[in-house]
Ligand SMILES: Cc1cc2nc3c(=O)[nH]c(=O)nc-3n(C[C@H](O)[C@H](O)[C@H](O)COP(=O)(O)OP(=O)(O)OC[C@H]3O[C@@H](n4cnc5c(N)ncnc54)[C@H](O)[C@@H]3O)c2cc1C
Ligand code: FES
């Protein structure tokens with residue numbers, strides 16, 4: 001029995017856990033405010049808020065209901081646009097109206113839910129963070145400027161917010177109906193779902209790959225729902241290792257203090273990965289096992305020389321991430337096995353780290369080519385180096401030979417030019433919708449040079465590299 005609170009109503013349902021939350025909301029509960037646009041996580045028309053009880057407090061995040069398996073709603077508070085409607089418009093709704101941020105109105109519930117969720121964050125707001133909150137929402141009518149103005153004015157209204165208790169502050173100021181105050185107690189009364197992993201059942205994390213690829217099959221399969229398995233979620237240090245458990249989402253990784261200390265620019269880099277709601281849902285194990293040759297998270301962990309802990313529920317084995325991929329979507333993973341965690345040795349500072357990605361759109365798009373460089377120098381000589389690259393091979397590729405070549409050399413134009421020649425021998429791009437093989441070889445070259453141009457402004461010359 002899946003049990004959760006939808007707006008102010010307790011739901012107990014025997015519906016299949018692989019049904020989409022969107023269909024349950026619209027057709028099962030007849031709440032049509034949540035719109036159906038793309039059904040692929042791209043447009044944000046179906047955005048709802050998902051509240052989870054943690055240490056007595058409910059923390060909300062935006063998710064796309066079209067890719068959320070209903071089973072992932074168990075034990076949570078799901079809020080649709082109907083759930084925040086009151087007699088008068090809330091200040092978020094008013095800001096959209098006053099700034100002419102709505103025309104046909106199809107996208108508006110999604111924007112309102114993303115912005116209301118932003119107000120619920122236990123941190124201060126500013127213009128940029130308010131605009132980041134709507135990174136997963138598309139509007140065909142307004143041209144965005146009016147919506148951005150609304151977001152800016154909402155961030156201004158958040159100046160006095162009590163970040164330690166945003167819910168009661170928002171209820172008091174008429175952003176949220178009063179029933180929000182009773183949600184923690186109600187959620188506390190719902191028993192946790194059974195979370196042992198059963199053989200023969202399909203594993204699903206956030207669903208952001210599987211629910212796009214085979215929604216019909218998922219709606220009929222027996223599922224192992226790992227997304228809310230608290231024992232499989234978290235980022236922590238153990239001895240010299242950083243451990244990221246399998247069901248940790250991209251946003252949890254980005255917001256982890258440990259990861260921010262290891263990759264200082266992680267926030268900027270991860271903004272190029274999907275959108276706010278997709279990063280709230282997509283997990284590290286899902287990214288790795290989906291085995292897309294352009295998987296962004298996988299690129300980071302290849303360059304960090306990560307290893308995987310793989311379990312069959314009885315024993316655990318370890319394998320280097322770079323050896324996990326055997327061919328296009330072929331993995332060193334038996335049907336009864338699952339990923340437990342991803343771990344890597346925390347590199348000793350100082351070192352250089354950079355991410356480059358080219359896609360058709362800067363944001364909310366998958367890469368044509370992406371690459372990560374980790375490089376450590378000692379006395380101006382490269383002591384350690386690891387480079388990953390995507391979109392130029394059937395698998396997410398670790399550049400073994402290029403990385404090896406660079407070790408023991410100085411960062412100089414000639415060395416980088418010679419290393420790029422080795423890179424070209426290691427890759428095997430094909431022509432597809434994201435570009436021709438020739439174009440991808442060119443991108444691989446430019447992005448490889450871009451690492452050095454960005455990180456070593458004084459040691460390399462753009463003119464010489466590109467001559
Ligand atoms: C609109 C949109 C934009 C996107 N943009 C990007 C992007 O910019 N960059 C990018 O890299 N990706 C992107 N993605 C892809 C996706 O969000 C990520 O790959 C995500 O990390 C997948 O995680 P998940 O938990 O949702 O996977 P799921 O769909 O739940 O699962 C994917 C696969 O992993 C398996 N799996 C999950 N957990 C485990 C486990 N513990 N052990 C074994 N197998 C497991 C599942 O069985 C399935 O085969 C995008 C997706 C969408 C919908
Ligand atoms: S319908 Fe487009 S993101 Fe869900």
Ligand code: FES
Pocket residue numbers: 101102103104105106107108138139140141142
């Ligand atoms: S107002 Fe029409 S899609 Fe945004």
